[in-house]
Amino acid sequence: MIGASAKLKEKLTIDTMTAHVHREKLLSLFEEGQTGVLYLKGAELMYRHGTDYEFPFRQESNFWYLTGINEPDYHMVLDLKSGNYHLLAPERDEHYAVWHGKIKSNDEIIEQYEPDILHTANKLLTVLNDLNPDVIYCLNEEQAEFLEDLNRNFNVDTDTLQDAITYCRCIKTDGELTLMRRAAEVNNIAHLEVMKALKPGMYEYEMKAIFDYHQKRHGLLQDAYSGIHAGGKNSAILHYTDNTDLIKDGDLYLIDAGYECEGYASDVTRTYPANGKYSGMQAAVYQVALEAMNKTIDAIQPGVKMEDLHLASSRIILAGLKEIGLVKGSVDDLMDNDIFALFFPHGLGHFLGLDTHDVGGYPKGVERIDRPGIQFLRVRRELLPGMVITIEPGIYFIPALLEPALENADKAPFLNTDKLSGMMDFGGIRIEDNLIITEDGCENMTDVPKEISEIESVMRGN
Numbered sequence: 001m002i003g004a005s006a007k008l009k010e011k012l013t014i015d016t017m018t019a020h021v022h023r024e025k026l027l028s029l030f031e032e033g034q035t036g037v038l039y040l041k042g043a044e045l046m047y048r049h050g051t052d053y054e055f056p057f058r059q060e061s062n063f064w065y066l067t068g069i070n071e072p073d074y075h076m077v078l079d080l081k082s083g084n085y086h087l088l089a090p091e092r093d094e095h096y097a098v099w100h101g102k103i104k105s106n107d108e109i110i111e112q113y114e115p116d117i118l119h120t121a122n123k124l125l126t127v128l129n130d131l132n133p134d135v136i137y138c139l140n141e142e143q144a145e146f147l148e149d150l151n152r153n154f155n156v157d158t159d160t161l162q163d164a165i166t167y168c169r170c171i172k173t174d175g176e177l178t179l180m181r182r183a184a185e186v187n188n189i190a191h192l193e194v195m196k197a198l199k200p201g202m203y204e205y206e207m208k209a210i211f212d213y214h215q216k217r218h219g220l221l222q223d224a225y226s227g228i229h230a231g232g233k234n235s236a237i238l239h240y241t242d243n244t245d246l247i248k249d250g251d252l253y254l255i256d257a258g259y260e261c262e263g264y265a266s267d268v269t270r271t272y273p274a275n276g277k278y279s280g281m282q283a284a285v286y287q288v289a290l291e292a293m294n295k296t297i298d299a300i301q302p303g304v305k306m307e308d309l310h311l312a313s314s315r316i317i318l319a320g321l322k323e324i325g326l327v328k329g330s331v332d333d334l335m336d337n338d339i340f341a342l343f344f345p346h347g348l349g350h351f352l353g354l355d356t357h358d359v360g361g362y363p364k365g366v367e368r369i370d371r372p373g374i375q376f377l378r379v380r381r382e383l384l385p386g387m388v389i390t391i392e393p394g395i396y397f398i399p400a401l402l403e404p405a406l407e408n409a410d411k412a413p414f415l416n417t418d419k420l421s422g423m424m425d426f427g428g429i430r431i432e433d434n435l436i437i438t439e440d441g442c443e444n445m446t447d448v449p450k451e452i453s454e455i456e457s458v459m460r461g462n
């Protein structure tokens, strides 16, 4: 562990080469001879409810992807004709230096970010007027309005650019994969430390504090999403983020958390017993979720569709629950009656990248499947090498779903009422890893114990 920590000290950034590769990739989607410019507005600082409390700055993902710049108030223009990358940097005065520190010189900005031409942001209108584009491609209506406020005569297109960048971001470049592996590597360490630390009588927020500490001491400062630290029945609340309750002996504890490395997310979930030993029913249900996990990962190949993986893992979950005696009937009948959605009501996984629920899950023209459970699946397309996805099957005992089902004449015949009515405080189990799709399967970046024997061994201190 000391060796691993030492190795992680070296700081990684989206280097200028990676941002350059991303711009070239985007430009290659436009036909030769096509004219016009691409315009992107970087993010601004955000404040809390009109006060001077600053939220930590986090660049807009598409802008970060194309520039590697994680500072506020920049703009970029890519000229399709010349291929020139114009960067517009904010003008900072001496007051800014007093409150926020040193102002970068133009030379420093050029050296760090390597634009073809650097301007100040107040020259945006002049730059665009000089380029005189027949069309300006921008990301959304808000940026279109910003441009039209500069000059009513601009011809602005909001359809093309978002699709083009989304297409690029679905297949990760080598530079991106390096950052994602680092985010995963630190997450592996933080999840293991939390697993070692858990004892009955700790509060959920103590687990969060331990998790956050291990991310931050390795230089990852921004959480990728609001982490879930859920004891007992809170583990069956899919987006539980209060993290306020006491974790008791006999409870399950579910942690779903990850940080970003230079914007690139990690998103990992584990579920284990507060007292270090799964009870009989906890172990039985956990083993079903784990089997769904392991078999899904084994089935991953380029060309496989996420919705097929989702349905296959739903079958495994139902077969396992039938084995334990929680559901009744043939797996085919259970599937036909959507019983899986009562226990596994979310999607099997999602793209991961600069956003935790990364872009591109639904290509144009592909709609969500109108069916319980799978309607929330965030990716519906064939997997291809270079995509990064999460796989996260779960089994939950959610009173809001199960109690009405036990009263429902169509669902109740498939459910073991005696057993299930005693499990409304059981909570839920989710296991989630982060995978890179490769030519012949996948690379699993997540290396946190998930077999029952491994977890119990870690929690015993062995």
Ligand SMILES: [Mn+2]
Pocket: 267, 350, 390, 392, 432
């Ligand atoms: Mn996830």
